[in-house]
Amino acid sequence: MVWRLETKRLLLRVPAPFDVAEIVALIGDYDVAKNLSRVPHPYRETDARGWIEAMAEARFQGTEYAFAITRKEDDAYLGSIGLHKREDAFEFGYWLGKPFWKQGYATEAARRLVAFAFMELGLERLIAGYFHDNPASGHVLEKLGCVPDGMDHRDCLSRGHAVYCHKVVLTRDNFWKKKAA
Numbered sequence: 678m679v680w681r682l683e684t685k686r687l688l689l690r691v692p693a694p695f696d697v698a699e700i701v702a703l704i705g706d707y708d709v710a711k712n713l714s715r716v717p718h719p720y721r722e723t724d725a726r727g728w729i730e731a732m733a734e735a736r737f738q739g740t741e742y743a744f745a746i747t748r749k750e751d752d753a754y755l756g757s758i759g760l761h762k763r764e765d766a767f768e769f770g771y772w773l774g775k776p777f778w779k780q781g782y783a784t785e786a787a788r789r790l791v792a793f794a795f796m797e798l799g800l801e802r803l804i805a806g807y808f809h810d811n812p813a814s815g816h817v818l819e820k821l822g823c824v825p826d827g828m829d830h831r832d833c834l835s836r837g838h839a840v841y842c843h844k845v846v847l848t849r850d851n852f853w854k855k856k857a858a
């Protein structure tokens with residue numbers, strides 16, 4: 678299996694212990710954490726270390742595939758993206774540090790991750806979700822070819838309560854159709 682995925686501007690690679698300081702600085706921003714379900718706030722170095730270790734084990738078990746999103750031009754750590762096994766499908770999710778928002782990086786990284794899921798892991802269908810007050814992520818998912826699949830309440834660690842969440846599904850066919858359009 679290849680653990681380095683390239684796009685025009687980005688390199689997605691396995692997160693490593695030397696990323697800890699950048700992860701803490703970027704995901705420690707409440708505006709990032711509040712849109713994710715499993716990220717505590719405040720976020721400490723031990724959280725980042727624990728996450729990196731857990732992701733190495735989960736990759737080995739085949740239950741989670743996490744990638745650091747880095748910029749080829751200067752090696753900057755922009756954020757993370759990954760696939761997480763749930764009961765009936767893999768779910769994908771992503772985040773970028775605030776200085777890197779609105780430059781098309783999430784869409785570029787997500788397209789590559791999804792292609793990896795469909796082509797290299799051989800999956801037929803992925804799921805994702807975004808909180809009701811996070812339209813930017815909803816737009817990223819729509820650009821990929823995701824379609825609505827109901828709503829539910831999902832726990833959000835940083836907010837300390839469950840949040841209304843839009844669920845979406847992405848089939849292999851819809852992804853390629855959208856990409857070709």
Ligand SMILES: CC(C)(COP(=O)(O)OP(=O)(O)OC[C@H]1O[C@@H](n2cnc3c(N)ncnc32)[C@H](O)[C@@H]1OP(=O)(O)O)[C@@H](O)C(=O)NCCC(=O)NCCS
Pocket residue numbers: 708709710712713756770771772773774777778779780781782783784785806807808811812813814816817
């Ligand atoms: C959501 C997030 C990943 C988007 O990253 P990004 O790199 O800025 O996304 P992109 O630039 O690829 O695309 C964002 C799209 O949403 C649009 N957008 C931005 N803010 C928006 C808003 N408030 N309402 C609707 N659309 C919005 C942008 O215009 C862009 O669309 P366009 O390419 O058609 O112009 C980033 O803001 C983030 O990391 N937020 C915190 C964590 C998070 O929300 N993760 C996702 C959890 S589901």
